Amino acid sequence: MQLQSALGPTILISTIALCAIRSDDDPTPPSPLLEDHFSNAKPGESPEAAGWSLDTSRGNSTWVVTEDATCRVTHAVKPYAQDTLRRSVELPQRYYMDFEARFPEHAGFSLVAASGRTGTAFYGSGKTILWKVLPNKALGFGWQTVPVAIRSATWHKYRILVDIDEELQAFYVDEMSQPLFRETGRDMRLQPDPEKPAANYVEFRDYGLVTKPVTSEFRNVKVVALKPGETPPNDSFTPAELPALSGPSPAELWRDPGQTDHPHPDGPFVVTSEAELFLDDYLIAETQNLSRRLNKPEPHPDNPLLRGSAEWEHNQLAFPSVYRIDGQLRMWYLSWGWNYAARDGEVPIRDSSFLCYATSTDGIHWQRPVLGLVEFQGSTRNNIVLRHDGSHFDSFSVFYHPQKEDPFRMLIYQGRWPYDDAAIKAKGYEFKIKEHGHFPFRSVDGLHWEYIQDDPDPVWGSDRSSAAYDSRRDKYMGFWKSSYQGVRSRMYAESDDLLEWTPATRSLTPQWMDDPDSQVDPPGTHYYGMVAFPYGNQYVGLLEVLDDLTSCMHFRVISSRDLKTWNQMSAPEPFIDHGDDGSWNSGIQMMANSPPVLLDDKLWFFYDGADYDHSGGDRTGKQRCIGVSALSKDRFVSLAPADASYEAALTTVPLQLDGKALHINADATGGELRVELLTIDGDVLPGYSRKDCRPIADASSLDATVAFNGQDQLPEDPVRIHFILDGAKLSAFWVE
Template sequence: MSGKRSCRAAIDRRTFLRSSAAVIIGAPALAAVPRRVRDIGSEPQLFLDDWLIESVDGVRRTLHSPDKRGLLKEEDGRDWERGDVYHGNIVCRDNAGKFHMTYRYWWWDPSVRDLDPNIGVDRAHWFRECVAYARSDDGIHWHKPELGLLDGPDGFSRIDAFPFEQPTGMSRANNLGCPIDFITDLNAHGNVADPARRFLLRVAKRADTHPFAKELESHMYYASDWPDFANDPGWLSKLTPIPDATLSPRGFRVITGHDAGEWFMVAQDSLGNWVGRGGREIGRYASPDLKQWTGPDRVLAVPDDEPREPADWVEYMDMSAYRVGGPKTGFWLGLLCVFHSDRTNDQYRMPTNLKVWRKGLTECRLMMSRDAGKSWQRVGEKQVWLPHHVEENGYDRLVFARCPTRVGDEQWFYYACWDGDHLVFNADGTTYYKDRMRTSRTALAVLRHNGYISFNAEDQGIVSTVPLTFDGANLVLNASPRGSVRVAVCDAEDRPLHGLSESDCIPVTTDGISVPVRWNSGATLSSLRGGPVRLKFYLDRASLYGFQFA
């Protein structure tokens, strides 16, 4: 798998605050929040906003993009053939560390045209889809077990007209028909600590495989480990049922997590809401019990500083969000799918709704929320965090990022990607590409753990926190020094404490996500629990991503 250098963009503090505040709906800029003592306990602290920052000098905030590693691999080393981690799908590790993936597998089939009124003349809906399952030991090479549950293509042959390929036959000797059509890791991403409720999932059955097929069964469950439906005949009996629970009425198989006493999900707002506002936006649904849902509320509109020219009309296509940090001081990080739509030709419209435009490419930016997804602000201005491929036939011309999987000191982002434009058919029904259809697959990008934003000092710099209280006796840094990092622990009036000054600190010169800080005096921090204290980080040619008391 070929590597690609990470894209990094430096942002000064004033620009960061101004641009971050520009897209908040229903909340003031974070810079205006009154300073007070922050109780951070022993939770990890990142620097994506100024929630914990009093002042900085000589440093710049820097956005770090993940390193693209290319398409996943089939078990024999070939590039991943087809299938993408989309709404409701997941890549995760079970309690033993093995990788599991549910993904959307689909193929074109013009015969579905008359199976449902919602399909009709819009050829973009002439396909079949189902949930497939694969597993892996290394997270890169994937084995597809034969499930024998659903008829699917046993191969494809080339033809000269749409859809440019057709199944060579149908059989059940495949990995299709996974009964779990929605699953999320609540412990990793949903702000739920209970190990008995690690996974939230839905087991469902549909009447057919076309996109508007009727739902016949739907049951929601919790699970403490990966539900091994492929190998354990009694897997269903080991799950904890959630009577009468449902997904949101949006129709997308998404639940973001639990916060402030309610479940919520964020995704593309319903078409009936955004179509009259000039383009796609992000909405939010909420529920106290996974049974009764309210919404959608518009929580992320496209602001005025985005391009709105016919050749580049920005829409917010979708957003996948997950919890970063702990339950007390953490936040929700949104992977915003930004759609650069092309409106220069009426052929780029949806044939059954001329207010919907389909041509364009997507990229991913970062957003964050500290109020359970009710308001969002930018992370790193409008910098692209996960870009699309620059070549016309590149494997990820469209990118849809999903929640990460922790692997050692890294976060692995498995993302859905397409090797072509979002436009599949012109409004008159002809194909946009004259000799092929775009294919959806799954790719991997890798980021340092919690390495989204760092304070960077090219020479000397200082980062000072607001007064805070903490739990624990030790301080560890997520840092990458070319020179060193020193830390001073000060009282609430900003005076260094005895034995814990900058000059007392042993320079941190090791690159790592949890590097301990020590002082020559041998002083410990246990007596300072309950504080308040301030921290001053002295950077000498170093990058500081975050810190934690432990």
Template sequence: MRHITLFSTLVAIQLATINATFVCADDVIELGSRRELFVDHFLIDNLDNVQLTLNRPRDEGIAMEFDKPWEGLFCGYCTVIKDGDLYRLYYRGRPSVGADGSPDEVYCYAESKDGIQWTKPELDLFPLEGHPKTNIILANAAPITHNFSPMLDTRPGVPAEQRYKAIGGTMHSGLVALVSADGIRWKKLREEPVIPTSMVPYKYMFDSQNLAFWSALENKYVCFFRVFKDGIRRIARTTSDDFLTWSAPVLMEYRHLGEDGPIEQLYTNQTHAYFRAPHLYVSVAARFMPKRQVLTDEQAKAINVSPKYFKDTSDAVLMTSRGGSFYDRTFPGGFIRPGIGARNWVSRTNYPALNIVQTGPTEMSVYLNQDYAQPTSHLHRYSMRLDGFASAQAPYAGGELTTKPLTFKGGELSINFGTSAAGSVRVEIQDASGKAIPGFSLADATEQIGNEIARTVTWKGGSDVAALAGKPVRLRFVMKDADLYSFKFNE
């Protein structure tokens, strides 16, 4: 009986080894040479005393004031586009309160060489009485000028005269498409809307900043727009091959740690392809808290906020998507919290601009529309390290992160990381079963200490990992008092 038991145990161990070694091709993530950020659990198989941590952006102060006579208190729905060495800013100009899509709404334009200091060019496109030159690039186009949202079209082979595209409109007009060669002079792509109200199965839609962009991941244009479902502001998505004909809209859902995520009022979604990892969509959305009043009547009067615009409050939250019909809300808390002082706690303030752009060798910036409905209305800038939305963080006691099986292309592994003076990161490369590969074990790994955007990982034998390219492997990061933001295999 003892021999049978021993034999059964040996067989069980052997079968377990075979099962651990065998990995179905569908279970292996084809990484290629793309950069991966630790903003979700997509690549993570195991965390041991390591947690994903949200890193809140740093306040860099006022980027630009909305101080022209045609701008004013109700400027909003901003878009920032980096086109080569030039940064372009688009925003609605509106000095007084009014209904959505009113004829007096205009769209304004500013430029920057660094994304930090902004200037408003004097253009003769739309002169106003007493102002022969303005920075207005679209007027007399209601209701498009309520929420005009431009994009730089990165689709291969796009005609030069359509290098810039935009959508705008309300539920009364549907979403109308415009095109431009230079991002300043615009014309309609066609008269009728490309996304008419009739194709959206909701009672209310479009009364927000709706956006579109070319997705290299999906090889399509994608559009994210606002709808109402059960009285809650939600996001719907549609796709197109040509920017003219769009698929039936799909309501976006939310996931948090593999379960249904919180459904909250999201006023704008600002979804875009992250410029350093275009397969990853980043959304810095405006979370709206209706009737969550913070200020007293006296406090509101002291900051001269427009009446009825201090009964709610809002902030910015971070979501991500890898295509498809759901957002990952790994971090349901606030990404950018309202600042100190009454001005930051009024209705419809802290609304993020569309797109995050690089503003330095190691820095990127996100912009927020702040002091809404106040004489101090302005655009505010916040900065982060490149890839620094979130990180895999290990305490002083140390911890480990192990990825799911993956394949890669390239000859070296680069990490974006930071440690304390006492901290470190070491990388072990394992086979798909979790066994260390000779020459790339933890004992062979060089301790990485420092704070760099791109550090090449080394082992005793050097940095060359080309022999492992195309084979299913796991990465084991052993960390102490450190943050790991992203990694990439370089070809």
């Protein structure tokens, strides 16, 4: 059994093979074919003393029976060691297997049942484990997760129900009244001749994929034959009681601004013409009756704007990068529809995916110009700008620097599937790239691309990585995809030229890895993709979140002041909601690898969405398209009275106002907003009281100037700003 790289090199695996033999009809009630509590062996003995056969010649793992009739495995630190614990058993066409297992701070098993044709895998590290099952052929590749989080260091009961004739597999955890996951359509015969036994043993196998010795435990193994159509008993299991959650969740704290333990500036913070948002509490000292709300972009009614209608697109468009240049919107995107067809030999591997180009004057109606640059099936009448030099393209980022001789730059991932030189040679592929990864390109016009390097070499290996440009510091920011103990996480690096990068450092890891009670990241969360961009005096990011329990994907808003610590306390709320079931973006959504486009005082967020989830499989008739949602400028969040029956207030940390006038982005429709300026000690400055302030009332403005009667400029000394909201919403402030 081969595990995908997403499980990571540190995931510990062993295997059980439940192998089936057909039996004659038997009118007697079903009875256990195997019921082993390991009680026939003495504590400290090998399970061989209980009638099992053990082979540790390949990995040298250790298997012993404990005082409570448990088999404890100390796993081998050797990749694919495949030490085995085996016992003969003959199974009918329908049966179930029960066992209890405990994984002390690390996943310990990978299980294979029914002649080795149905598989399951436990994986994870820390306090939570996930149970993944090998899906049926219709799903194609990958693993499907049983939708439950398993607490490590706690005994749980597991059940696998198998019916070979019905091609059925069902999986239970603790509650045995109904399966948590059920699949049909999987051929579980190892060989086609029903007269021959598929196999005649039960096997536990240690794959040894760990970096240090760890242990797993299992007990109460039972295999029971069932009659056709018969269901297992409802003998549920109650795990040890878990501690109850206490205190407000991070999201609740975030919605109550000023209550989080967020750092503040060391001294007076300089406010400039850059908008100061309220995504975090960095500038908030005190609040009264105030609540914070995430504002979501409004999907355009014409979505999706771009479908994969061209033959070379084959219904699959991904990863748009969009810029407004000289009054025109220009988009680069991947046509991805032939990716898996190429692997199956339906089209040449060179035609698996392409980098394509489209233009628009309004952002809604897009044209595919006939460029005549790249041949597809004998014709260059298409909008393709680049063909890969490997097996396929994946995530990419385009940059636009109008002041440079070659104003367009790009990092784009090129793969070398099947990622094994011998397998590549066997398929007859002759790739031009030596390694897979993200390669730097340049272009004079965004259409004609060339490698920046004379000898092309990737700067980062993982797919779904991205980069952005920080114009304030003249730096490229790399947001790399990585695996942390088998879970997709993010790393960060910087570069001056896209060629030489600082060593990557760990940036974001799903919180459930260390805290299974995390309400920011429930168990099974992966950080699949990320892009960030400068906004005001901070960085705003979009973090792609993959839910391993549902295989759906969305993205959330995050923010940072230093690119090291990220605030994502608005989680788990998505920034852009999925569509209804069956709609174009009901399954996965992945954001553009470029900043939002400012158009008509709105931020346009481009993204791609699909009507299928991340579990893979047959995508015939499915589509992946590109759409857009728009948000009013600077209005990522709004601060408003928590109780609308009385005023709310916010006092900032000490600020140095580097301008003559204070500006705010606020919606005072049906209410009003006033401002006071205070000394650092909190006293009202003469001439800048709420009575001196001309109220901003009964209007919504993206740029309202705060005026004080008798004052034509702001104080030179540091001050605190005191905002008073009466039925109004505040989103940002700045000075000019």
